[in-house]
Amino acid sequence: MRAVPSHATLTDVAREARVGTTTVSRVINGGERVSPATLERVQKVIQRLGYQPNHAARILKGESTRTLGLIVPSVADSFFSTCAEAAQKVSRLHHFLLIVTSSNNHGPTELENLNVLIQHRVDGVLIAPAVSHNKELVEVLKRTAIPVVSFDRPIYNSSVPSVVSNNYKGAWEATRHLLSHGYKRIICFGFKGEDSLYTIKERIRGYRQAIKEAKLTAEVDMSISDCESAELAVRTHLQGPNPPDAIFALKNLATIYTCEALQKMDIPVPATIALIGFDDFELASTLNPSITVVKQQIEQIGEVATTLLFEQVKARKKSGVRGSQNERNSETTRLETELILRNSCGCGRR
Amino acid sequence: MRAVPSHATLTDVAREARVGTTTVSRVINGGERVSPATLERVQKVIQRLGYQPNHAARILKGESTRTLGLIVPSVADSFFSTCAEAAQKVSRLHHFLLIVTSSNNHGPTELENLNVLIQHRVDGVLIAPAVSHNKELVEVLKRTAIPVVSFDRPIYNSSVPSVVSNNYKGAWEATRHLLSHGYKRIICFGFKGEDSLYTIKERIRGYRQAIKEAKLTAEVDMSISDCESAELAVRTHLQGPNPPDAIFALKNLATIYTCEALQKMDIPVPATIALIGFDDFELASTLNPSITVVKQQIEQIGEVATTLLFEQVKARKKSGVRGSQNERNSETTRLETELILRNSCGCGRR
DNA sequence: CTGAAAGCGCTTACAG
DNA sequence: CTGAAAGCGCTTACAG
Structure with a gap:
C-alpha cells in the first residue's frame, strides 16, 4: 500500500x-x-x-473546463442569491459547473476574483460589477479570451453585453404614482455609500425626472444603513421645516428598515407618510399596511444573462476565434419592472 | 498573429x-x-x-488547488445563503476559492455535484446532505481522499464530522413555552416532503417530547408548501372537532406562509391561535403581531464548519496521510438556539 | 477495435 | 542566481 x-x-x-x-x-x-x-x-x-x-489534466489538453464563473457583491443578498440560483439552473442544463464568488462591492476584491476565475480557465464569466466605471476591470476584460456578460449593472467603455432592469422607468412610474395620490413632498431613501451604484443612480434619475415634471422639489437621503439610521432619518425629516408626505425607498433593505422604523415609531402609513419601495420582498403583502413595490424580474435577469453568456461560449468554441468579434454584442438588455399596488401608497384596501 | x-x-x-x-x-x-x-x-x-x-497545470504538478467545495440544497434559501457567505468569508481568509453547488435536496444531483468537485480536486468539501442515511454517499466519501465536513445535518454511518443546531432542544423549549401560556392543543406545521429531513425530524422529536411531558396529544401536519396550502391547513384544523389553540411552525418558510394565511383570513393572533416559528426572519419583529421564533446561529454554523474543514485540510497536507486518521474526528458540534420572545406566542407587548 | 507516443503548462530536484 | 529536463494525468493524431 x-x-x-x-x-x-x-x-x-x-x-x-x-x-x-x-x-x-x-x-x-x-x-x-x-x-x-x-x-x-x-x-x-x-x-x-x-x-x-482529473479535471486539471483534461483542461491542459485544451478541453473546455465546462465551468462558468459568477461574481456578485454578496450571496447573502436575496437579489443576488436569486440570480445565482437562476444562473445555476441554466448552467446545469448545459452540464456546466458554476463557481460563485463575492466581491462585497469592493473593486480590488472583484478584480482578484476575476483573476482567480481566469486562472481556473472558466469558459465564461457573469458579473454584477461593483463599479460601472472601472478602467482596470475593462483592461483585464479586454485582454482575456473569456466571454463575459454583466447583469444588474453595465460595464461602461467595454464590449461586455449587459442585462439590467429598467430602473429609470420603474422609479419614474413609482414616483408618478405617488404624485397621482396627491403627495407633494416625496423624499428618496437610499443606502449609505451606494450613491455611485448604477442601479441606484438610475432610480434616482427616474425619481428626479418625475418630480421635475411635477415642478416639485426632489430630495435624496442616502443615510440608511440599518433600522436605527432609518428611524433617525424619518424623525429628522418629519421634524424639519418642510416634512415629507411620502417616501420612495431605493432598494429592498432600505424599504424594510424604513418599515421597521415607521412601525416602531407608530407613524401611520400612509396617513402621515406614504411609502413605495424598489424591489418586492417576502411578507410585503402581509405587513400592515401592505407595502407597494416596484418588482424586478430577478430570475429572468439571471436566466437571460446566463443564456446570453452560453451563446457566446458556444459561438467562441465553434469559430475558435476570440475577442474582436464580440464587439458587436455590446448590447444592453433591459427588463421591465412592475408596479405592485398595495396599501402603503394610499391605494384602498381590497 | x-x-x-x-x-x-x-x-x-x-x-x-x-x-x-x-x-x-x-x-x-x-x-x-x-x-x-x-x-x-x-x-x-x-x-x-x-x-x-494556468491553474490546471499547477494542480497536475500536485499543488493544492486552494479550493473548497460547498453542496447545499439551494442558494436561494436564506439559511443556506447565509451559511455560504460565512464559508466564503473563512475561505477568503485562507486564500481559498469556494465552489458553490446546489442539490435541490435531491440525492442523485448531490452525488453528481460531489463527483464534479472531486474531479476538480478540491481540497475539502462542505455539505448539507440531502439525506442523512445515504449509503452511496458514504461509499464515495469513504473512498475519497478529500476531507469532508457536514453542516445543518449529519451523515450517518460515516466518519464525517458535523456542525448542527440543537434542533431538538430548540423545539422542546418553544413547545414548553407555548404550554406555559396554557395552550393545550398545539399543532406542528411543516413542509410537504420534508418529513425525512434530519432537522425537521429533530424538531418534531423535541415538540413531541414536550407534548408528552405535558400529557397532551401531539399532531403534525406536513402539508404546507405555499400560502394557499397554509390557508387550507389552518382552515381545516380550526373547523375540526378539536381545534388547535397554537401552531409551532417547523421552519422559516412554514412560519412565513402561516403568517400570510392567518393575516389573510383575519384570524387574531395570539387570541384565536398562537404561533411560534423555528428560524428567525427579517421583519419577524415588524409584523403585527411580531412573531416569536427559535433563532439559529446561522453564520456560526457556516463558520465553525469551514474552520473545522480547514483544520482537516491543513492536517492532511502536513501528514501526507489520508483516510483512516480522520475517523476519530467523527464528532457532532451542536450549537444552541435561542428563543426570541415576541408577541405571537401570547407574551405581552412592550 | 487497439495502443505507443507526443504534448498541454506548469514545478522541481539537480547541476552548474 | 540560473536553466535543461523530467513528469504530473490526461487526449489525440497516427499507425496498425
Missing part, C-alpha cells in the same frame, strides 16, 4: 484492465470504437477503483 | 524575457533566488502579456 494513495489515475485503470490508456480514455468519453467486452472490463475497473478523471 | 491567441503561457513569458521557465516560475511564486534585475524584467513581461498562471 502506498503512503499517500490520493486518487486513482487513468494509468492505474489501464494497468488493472490490461489495456492502453487510449482505450480507457475512450471509455470515459462515451465508449466509441471500443469492443463491448473491453468496454465492460474497463468500466468494472473504473467502478472498483472509484476512478474520477 | 496566431488564429487563437488564447492565454499567454509561462513559456511565452520565458521566451519574451529571455530566461528559463524555472526563473519565471520562481518569479510567480514569490521571487526567491532571483536577482532583482531579472525579477523586474520578468514581472514587466508578465504585466505586458497579462499572464495568469
